[in-house]
Amino acid sequence: MNYQTNTRDCQAWKDEGLEMSTTSNEAAKLLDHAIDQMFCNVADPAMGGMIGTVDKMLEADPDFFMAKIFSIGVRGSCCRNSPTIAKLVSELESVDDSKLNEREKLHRKASIEWATEKKRDALRTWEYILLQYPKDTIALLFSINGYIFSGQSRMLRDSLARTLPYWRESDFHFGYLQGYYAFGLEQSNQFVQAEKAVKKSLEINPDNTWGLHAYSHIFDATCRSQEGVDFLEENDTFLTDDNSLTCHLFWHQTVNLTELGHYDRVLKLYDDKILSFKRTPNAYHLSDSVQVLQRLEFEGVNVGDRWEEVYSVYKTMYNSHELVYDDMHLTAAMIQSKTGRESKSNLFESMEKHLNKSLDTTYGDVCKRIGFPFAKGIAAYCEGNFEEASNLFIPVYKDIWEIGGSKATQDIFNQYVINACVRSPNQFHRRMARSLLHERKLFRPDSLLTDRVLAKLDAHH
Ligand SMILES: [Fe+2]
Numbered sequence: 001m002n003y004q005t006n007t008r009d010c011q012a013w014k015d016e017g018l019e020m021s022t023t024s025n026e027a028a029k030l031l032d033h034a035i036d037q038m039f040c041n042v043a044d045p046a047m048g049g050m051i052g053t054v055d056k057m058l059e060a061d062p063d064f065f066m067a068k069i070f071s072i073g074v075r076g077s078c079c080r081n082s083p084t085i086a087k088l089v090s091e092l093e094s095v096d097d098s099k100l101n102e103r104e105k106l107h108r109k110a111s112i113e114w115a116t117e118k119k120r121d122a123l124r125t126w127e128y129i130l131l132q133y134p135k136d137t138i139a140l141l142f143s144i145n146g147y148i149f150s151g152q153s154r155m156l157r158d159s160l161a162r163t164l165p166y167w168r169e170s171d172f173h174f175g176y177l178q179g180y181y182a183f184g185l186e187q188s189n190q191f192v193q194a195e196k197a198v199k200k201s202l203e204i205n206p207d208n209t210w211g212l213h214a215y216s217h218i219f220d221a222t223c224r225s226q227e228g229v230d231f232l233e234e235n236d237t238f239l240t241d242d243n244s245l246t247c248h249l250f251w252h253q254t255v256n257l258t259e260l261g262h263y264d265r266v267l268k269l270y271d272d273k274i275l276s277f278k279r280t281p282n283a284y285h286l287s288d289s290v291q292v293l294q295r296l297e298f299e300g301v302n303v304g305d306r307w308e309e310v311y312s313v314y315k316t317m318y319n320s321h322e323l324v325y326d327d328m329h330l331t332a333a334m335i336q337s338k339t340g341r342e343s344k345s346n347l348f349e350s351m352e353k354h355l356n357k358s359l360d361t362t363y364g365d366v367c368k369r370i371g372f373p374f375a376k377g378i379a380a381y382c383e384g385n386f387e388e389a390s391n392l393f394i395p396v397y398k399d400i401w402e403i404g405g406s407k408a409t410q411d412i413f414n415q416y417v418i419n420a421c422v423r424s425p426n427q428f429h430r431r432m433a434r435s436l437l438h439e440r441k442l443f444r445p446d447s448l449l450t451d452r453v454l455a456k457l458d459a460h461h
Pocket residue numbers: 213217248252406408
């Protein structure tokens with residue numbers, strides 16, 4: 001991993017129009033190094049990773065405001081789940097306005113909105129910052145993550161389209177931003193432009209895993225599954241254990257292989273690679289694991305007792321309710337496990353309790369309208385109640401994008417709906433299944449998976 005050697009001191013930040021309220025050049029330079037780590041998806045062990053880098057910034061200047069802002073964003077949590085975040089928010093609120101410039105005040109507003117689960121408000125504030133400071137990498141990175149986790153792919157694309165003209169190709173992060181832009185374009189079905197952007201990104205930074213990731217999405221969305229397999233195999237030297245995207249890239253490889261019907265290879269990749277990430281369990285690894293196993297089961301593959309292991313690794317997350325997206329995967333992991341299924345009522349009681357006291361937050365709103373009924377549909381599906389699952393899915397499935405994630409990860413929800421309707425004894429549901437498969441053919445005309453499900457529907461009905 002090549003981090004930039006010419007990190008910015010206080011004057012260099014000011015010269016870019018991004019002045020900060022610190023006089024510590026060491027703190028200012030460390031902030032650049034923390035941003036590098038976020039772009040590269042690799043934590044620098046010499047600095048103790050991003051959190052260690054933030055700690056060093058605060059050692060250099062205990063009042064360094066942007067270090068506290070950065071700290072909230074990279075922890076990816078909210079006040080409710082993290083006393084550390086709650087303390088940081090309290091510290092931000094106590095800083096006198098006179099000590100901050102206008103950009104820092106806006107960052108404070110966005111960070112508090114994010115940490116108190118007003119995520120749509122935070123995204124609007126970061127956009128307002130970018131309108132005035134288009135090279136504010138912190139606002140850019142945080143809003144990119146925010147858009148991905150709220151399913152707003154068009155905004156991700158447009159945000160980068162607005163800001164990229166202010167960047168020079170010689171800027172250290174230019175190639176990485178092209179990778180994000182490619183992803184936004186792909187998510188907006190602009191595949192030709194997406195491929196152009198991702199090629200540019202990888203030409204500048206061949207080890208840029210976000211670029212590899214964006215290209216994997218292009219292969220997936222255009223049903224070029226064999227090209228996707230070959231591409232990731234050719235670049236597997238960049239899929240290192242210390243890269244936060246590695247597990248997810250292996251997941252992309254399983255999607256390619258599942259589409260092609262190479263189920264034994266998927267199971268091998270799951271056991272050899274994806275499973276190893278259980279030593280650092282987090283919500284990303286949970287969703288990758290659940291998605292591999294559930295997609296195999298949709299195809300009729302017996303995954304053995306692997307669900308039991310997924311549940312045992314991730315069961316501690318059951319009452320965190322950080323994202324509705326995570327709760328969907330937790331539901332599947334729980335109900336697919338014989339041990340977890342016994343605690344189903346605890347999960348739903350916890351979700352309902354949390355959403356009812358959080359109705360003014362993004363989680364509460366999305367969970368009440370979409371997530372809660374969909375999670376109950378997942379549970380019904382996993383228990384073999386396909387008619388009940390179809391009845392729960394059908395009123396809400398068109399809004400499922402609001403729970404966040406990419407189109408590729410959200411496809412598991414489409415597959416839940418289709419498979420429930422295919423297997424339901426209700427004739428209306430089977431007609432629904434055929435309609436959804438016809439719709440799927442529009443976007444994935446060469447999909448072998450779609451043809452297999454259509455054949456199954458024809459054979460059974
Ligand atoms: Fe992805």
